[in-house]
Amino acid sequence: MSRNQSLFERAQRHIPGGVNSPVRAFRSVGGAPRFFAKGEGAHFIDADGKRYLDYVGSWGPLILGHAHPEVITAVQAAAADGLSFGAPIEAEIELAELLCRLVPSLDMVRLVSSGTEATMSAIRLARGHTGRDLLVKFEGCYHGHSDSLLVKAGSGLLTFGDLAQGSPSSGGVPADIAKHTLVLPYNDAAALAEAFARQGDRIAALIVEPVAGNMNLIAPKPEFLATARELTAKHGAVLIFDEVMTGFRVGLQSAQGLFGITPDLSTFGKVIGGGMPLAAFGGRRDIMEKIAPLGPVYQAGTLSGNPVAVAAGLATLKLVQAPGFYKHLTARARQLCDGLSAAAQKQGVAFCAQNIGGMFGLYFTATLPHNFTEVTRADTAAFGRFFHALLETGHYFAPSAFEAGFVSAAHTEADIASTIAAAEAYFQSAGH
Numbered sequence: 001m002s003r004n005q006s007l008f009e010r011a012q013r014h015i016p017g018g019v020n021s022p023v024r025a026f027r028s029v030g031g032a033p034r035f036f037a038k039g040e041g042a043h044f045i046d047a048d049g050k051r052y053l054d055y056v057g058s059w060g061p062l063i064l065g066h067a068h069p070e071v072i073t074a075v076q077a078a079a080a081d082g083l084s085f086g087a088p089i090e091a092e093i094e095l096a097e098l099l100c101r102l103v104p105s106l107d108m109v110r111l112v113s114s115g116t117e118a119t120m121s122a123i124r125l126a127r128g129h130t131g132r133d134l135l136v137k138f139e140g141c142y143h144g145h146s147d148s149l150l151v152k153a154g155s156g157l158l159t160f161g162d163l164a165q166g167s168p169s170s171g172g173v174p175a176d177i178a179k180h181t182l183v184l185p186y187n188d189a190a191a192l193a194e195a196f197a198r199q200g201d202r203i204a205a206l207i208v209e210p211v212a213g214n215m216n217l218i219a220p221k222p223e224f225l226a227t228a229r230e231l232t233a234k235h236g237a238v239l240i241f242d243e244v245m246t247g248f249r250v251g252l253q254s255a256q257g258l259f260g261i262t263p264d265l266s267t268f269g270k271v272i273g274g275g276m277p278l279a280a281f282g283g284r285r286d287i288m289e290k291i292a293p294l295g296p297v298y299q300a301g302t303l304s305g306n307p308v309a310v311a312a313g314l315a316t317l318k319l320v321q322a323p324g325f326y327k328h329l330t331a332r333a334r335q336l337c338d339g340l341s342a343a344a345q346k347q348g349v350a351f352c353a354q355n356i357g358g359m360f361g362l363y364f365t366a367t368l369p370h371n372f373t374e375v376t377r378a379d380t381a382a383f384g385r386f387f388h389a390l391l392e393t394g395h396y397f398a399p400s401a402f403e404a405g406f407v408s409a410a411h412t413e414a415d416i417a418s419t420i421a422a423a424e425a426y427f428q429s430a431g432h
């Protein structure tokens with residue numbers, strides 16, 4: 001038995017499903033998850049000593065690759081001075097200042113420890129600010145696992161959950177809470193207009209992934225985000241861009257900079273913590289001043305603004321500001337998508353791919369999907385076979401057809417070329 005297999009068996013005795021986050025379990029593709037021992041740049045090495053080129057990057061944070069020396073040095077230096085104070089530190093001011101300088105919609109930010117906390121807090125704040133309850137979200141978007149947001153959600157919920165119309169996609173979410181969440185189709189400006197025409201005066205907030213990355217990757221149609229901005233402004237609702245995944249992943253000003261839309265509140269996570277547990281929510285000063293201790297909306301955290309996490313975030317955000325960083329990252333992701341698409345086409349496989357900045361989507365369909373309904377028509381069995389064939393040759397993609405993938409600055413042109421060659425060999429041998 002491989003060491004991965006025996007670790008998985010051992011893990012299942014005391015950890016539900018053997019994992020601490022469901023999609024890690026390989027349930028939708030089958031087989032035993034790999035347990036990892038070490039990461040180096042674009043690669044990581046599992047418990048059996050096998051090396052993989054990593055296209056998951058810890059689900060987004062590792063934009064510089066694994067164990068970047070400058071990030072590790074910053075973390076070690078911070079750790080040596082103490083792991084947590086539960087009191088303010090100078091570095092959190094630096095991180096808040098940096099985020100506000102890089103993303104113009106941010107007047108103020110508050111640091112938290114996970115994307116879930118960031119979105120949950122932003123929604124509470126929007127409700128406190130408007131005095132309204134209703135939340136608009138989109139089918140297949142995932143915003144973390146707080147109750148209000150587990151309605152028609154993406155990511156693991158899309159892989160495992162019950163997606164009956166109007167019902168919570170997780171057990172344990174009271175219908176009384178889910179009823180305050182209105183779910184609309186992604187990229188449908190007409191449905192948005194209708195919802196606001198009917199209930200605009202009840203809507204506290206609209207939360208959206210400006211590029212959806214939890215139902216594979218779905219690019220926003222320009223009129224979709226513009227309509228969301230226009231209608232929320234008109235009806236006095238708070239527009240929340242959930243940039244936990246897209247933040248500093250699609251560009252230095254995040255998705256809002258790329259698409260030229262200014263949300264009222266934004267959430268960040270993943271890249272801003274450089275691999276440590278750190279996230280943030282922020283935005284308009286008049287809204288942010290409603291948070292305790294300035295205002296009536298309560299939000300707090302024992303480890304918020306943790307010094308070691310802040311050090312990792314600052315080191316990461318320093319490096320992504322290097323000239324040409326996003327141009328290079330985008331070129332690598334584009335090389336991967338174009339190469340895989342060409343290889344599939346040559347072998348007659350119904351497949352397409354696209355990237356936005358350093359995130360990408362792979363689809364076993366003939367055309368790019370624009371929403372949840374279209375993405376769920378993809379051939380998930382074909383994805384599973386592709387996933388295992390590439391895993392075997394040392395290429396680690398997300399173990400689900402409904403997740404975006406990521407490249408890092410450590411991925412080289414040669415890394416991508418070898419991935420394309422491995423995929424082409426597979427497509428050929430699979431006899432498509």
Ligand SMILES: Cc1ncc(COP(=O)(O)O)c(C=O)c1O
Binds near residue numbers: 114143155243279
């Ligand atoms: C867009 C988005 N929002 C929120 C979250 C939740 O973040 P976390 O897993 O850090 O709680 C995720 C996680 O994947 C995400 O992709």
